[in-house]
Amino acid sequence: MPSTHTPARPRSAMAGRERSLVLNRFGGRAELRVQPAPGCTAQAQQRLDRAAAVLAQVDQTLSRFDPASELSQLNADPRDHVPATPLMLRFAEAVGWAARRSGGLVDATCLAHVERAGYRHHFVPTGTASAALPAVFAGLPVSHLEAELFDLAADDPADDAPMLACAWRNVVAGPEHVNRPAGVRLDSGGIGKGLAADLAADLLRGAPAWMVDCGGDLRIGGTARMPRAVDVRDPVDPSQLIHRLHITRGAVATSGVTRRSWDRGGARSHHLIDPRTGRPADTGVLQVTALAPTALEAEVIAKTALLHGAAHAHRQLPHGGVVVAEHGCVTVVPPPRIEQARRPRPDRATFQVPGRAPVTRAFRSR
Numbered sequence: 001m002p003s004t005h006t007p008a009r010p011r012s013a014m015a016g017r018e019r020s021l022v023l024n025r026f027g028g029r030a031e032l033r034v035q036p037a038p039g040c041t042a043q044a045q046q047r048l049d050r051a052a053a054v055l056a057q058v059d060q061t062l063s064r065f066d067p068a069s070e071l072s073q074l075n076a077d078p079r080d081h082v083p084a085t086p087l088m089l090r091f092a093e094a095v096g097w098a099a100r101r102s103g104g105l106v107d108a109t110c111l112a113h114v115e116r117a118g119y120r121h122h123f124v125p126t127g128t129a130s131a132a133l134p135a136v137f138a139g140l141p142v143s144h145l146e147a148e149l150f151d152l153a154a155d156d157p158a159d160d161a162p163m164l165a166c167a168w169r170n171v172v173a174g175p176e177h178v179n180r181p182a183g184v185r186l187d188s189g190g191i192g193k194g195l196a197a198d199l200a201a202d203l204l205r206g207a208p209a210w211m212v213d214c215g216g217d218l219r220i221g222g223t224a225r226m227p228r229a230v231d232v233r234d235p236v237d238p239s240q241l242i243h244r245l246h247i248t249r250g251a252v253a254t255s256g257v258t259r260r261s262w263d264r265g266g267a268r269s270h271h272l273i274d275p276r277t278g279r280p281a282d283t284g285v286l287q288v289t290a291l292a293p294t295a296l297e298a299e300v301i302a303k304t305a306l307l308h309g310a311a312h313a314h315r316q317l318p319h320g321g322v323v324v325a326e327h328g329c330v331t332v333v334p335p336p337r338i339e340q341a342r343r344p345r346p347d348r349a350t351f352q353v354p355g356r357a358p359v360t361r362a363f364r365s366r
Contacts, residue, residue, distance in 0.1 A: 017041075018209070021048050025059045026193055028215040032200065035209035035222065044207060051200040055214065058196035061087050062188035064111070074178060075111070075185035084178045092173035092180075094191050094296060099168040101297070102304040107275040109167040111187040116278075190299040193217045194253060197295035217295045221249040232322050235287040242330050243322050245291070250319070253298035255306050256287035274307055284310035290321040291335060 019041075023030040032051050036044035063069040071091075074082050084092070098106040171186070172179040180186075193214045201219035204210035209222035220228050227246040234240040235258040245252065257272050257280070274281040288305040292298035298319075305316035310325040317323075320335035 019044055019048060021052050023052060023055060025055050026196070026215045027065075029213075030055055030215060031211075031213040032204070033209075033211040033213075034204050034207045035224070035226075037208055047204050047207060047210075051203045051212065054200045054203060055196050057087065058192060058199065061085065062091060062192040064187055071186060071188055078182050080182050081174070081177045081179050083176060084173075088178060089173040089176075091188065091192065091195060092171055092178045092186075094195050095168060095171050095186060096173075098191050098296070098300045099166075101300050102307075104166060104168070105275060105307045106191070106300045106303050107168050107273075108186050108189065108191055109171065109184050110273045110275050110278070111185045190217070190253070190255065190303065191296065194251075194294070194296035194299035197251070201295070212295075214295070216254055217299060218247075218252040219295050220247045220251070225249065232289045235324055242324070243289075243332055245289075245322075247291070251292050251295040251298040252289060253292070253295055253302045254287060254289040255299070255302035256324075257281060257306075258286055272303070272306070276307075281307055283307055283313075284326050285313050285323060286326055287324040288313055288317075288321060289323075290317055291319040293319070 018033055018035045020031060020033040023032070032048050032055075034044045034047055060066070061070045064071055064075070066072060070085060070088050074084065074088065095108040098108065167181070167184050170179075170181050170184065194217050197212045197214040197217045197219045200212045200214075201210070201221065204212065205221065207222055208224040209226045209228075210220075211228060212219040218230065220230075225248050227248045230245040230247050230252055231241050232243040232245065232254070234242050235256050255272065272281045273279065274283070283306060285306045288302045290298045290302035290305060292301055301316060301318070302321070305313040305321070305323065308316050310323070310327075310329075313323045314321075314331045314333050317333040318336075320333050322333070323331040325331070
């Protein structure tokens, strides 16, 4: 399925010289772009190459699908204190920060529940269909997956045992070790992608314009402060545009329940776990796109907003964003500066794509 974000190249007299790399990372597509300063084409290419190497390192280190990765080895280690590389230590720090920032809703220690939902291997869609879906998911694209990629057996009664309360509180990065209770396993997920985008962005700073896209987690910046158009796509029909953001610098990330979803025992399941229940989230929200200064923060904010539910999601977007509810209402929260500067506008507006039912778009402040 296409990425929720469709970043466009900046419009300027220099835009034709922008250099880019497209990579197969994080179970999907990653892209790096940089616009050289005059006479600095070789330096720009070096920036791209170094940023690509960072993405490769993060992908290899934090993959839970590769038994040889450092994350898999950490998860399998029976010790409470496990020697770790600087990158793994930074990830462990991010795990604790994300949980604290979200009030425990973004919990990387929920891996057992992610696997129980059926997400045990890389998500590899082979087609789409929409038959036999529950009413709430009617019309959503369904990815048909190779059967062996998912465990579709009935739940083990032992899986219904209460979750280890706030296990993330016991994940601590020491000087050279990750400390966590034996048996607590970590899922890199969106935290890993956000961290990767931020680390790569650090290597592109100083260029007139640059962008990092880690499977939809975007970091954008540049000394020329040229805006990029970022399209937010309909989670029901990704060919349709529902809102366009214009980003000069900062980050954009999306959390949703439709992209990585599958049939499981006649019901719909997806990868986004609600740590309060240990089951796939069901909050009345299909998708949240969040803006933030960094990709890690945007990732955490987007998931936090989705888990807060349709009535409260928009209040969790301090830097702005877009919320898509199950019933079709699209809530746009402008960034603070834009909200202060814009002219008064109606709180709600209805728009309609030809051939589709009307959709209500609401404009709300926090």
